[in-house]
Amino acid sequence: MNTLQAMKNKARGTWVKLKDRTRGTWAKWRKRRAFWLGLGAAVVLCTGAVVAIIGAPELADDLHIAVARPTVQQLREHVKNDPGDAGTRLQLGHALFEANNRAAALREYDRALARDKAVADGKLLDNLVACFGRKEQGDAASIIVRFKLAEVEGRLDDLARHPTYTVRWGALQTLERLGKASRADFVNAWIKDLDSQKCEVRQSAVVNLGNEGDKRALEAIRVAKKKDQETRSWFGATCLGNRPEEAEKRLLTAR
Secondary structure, X not given: OHHHHHHHHHHHHXXXXXXXXXXXXXXXXXXXXXXXXXXXXXXXXXXXXXXXXXXXXXXXXXXXXXXXXXXXXXXXXXXHHOOOOHHHHHHHHHHHXXXXXXXXXXXXXXXXXXXXXXXXXXXXXXXXXXXXXXXXXXXXXXXXXXXXXXXXXXXXXXXXOOOOHHHHHHHHHHHXXXXXXXXXXXXXXXXXXXXXXXXXXXXXHHHHHHHHOOHHHHHHHHHHHHHHHHOOOOOOOOOOOOHHHHHHHHHHHOO
């Protein structure tokens, strides 16, 4: 009996150990299974993200991920095979601009917009405005006006205060052709003209500011008058003559 009981007890102990081992093995398998499933999901997500980033280089810039950009030659080959692809023409324009080939970049921008104006993005607008003050200014302004890129208004408003005469008036004329030039833009440009080295430019600015009637120009005219009197010729003549006094009268009586 004792022997039989001992055998039962031994068998029961063996069963308990086997059960515990099986349970432990199952738990380990489940942990490993969860790990591999999680790893697999991560690989799938990362792969999808990389594919998406390769298709959107600007996203790669935001995430600071190094993704090989298409070269100018590759983009040209694509455009050659698919001339109607406005998006690729836009990217070719960007690549050419970065390579300091602005004239060629503007030609590609022109072709891209002619196919689909909706491809215009912030970089295109920035690059067009960056041409002001350079030999490509006229071509850039022409593109802005012909395709009515009104989104560039804020950038041109800033240029209307530019210290260089040709830049500020090029920007203002472009705004005017877009129907976006304001009285304030003209006043700002004329006030800048008061610092010009050319006498005729300063004369025109004083007259225009007086006629415009914007009292914000009053102090600028007085400063210009003082500088003008300090640079009298040997004969006592000045560039502005009595124009500042006449402009002041108009401004002071303007409503």
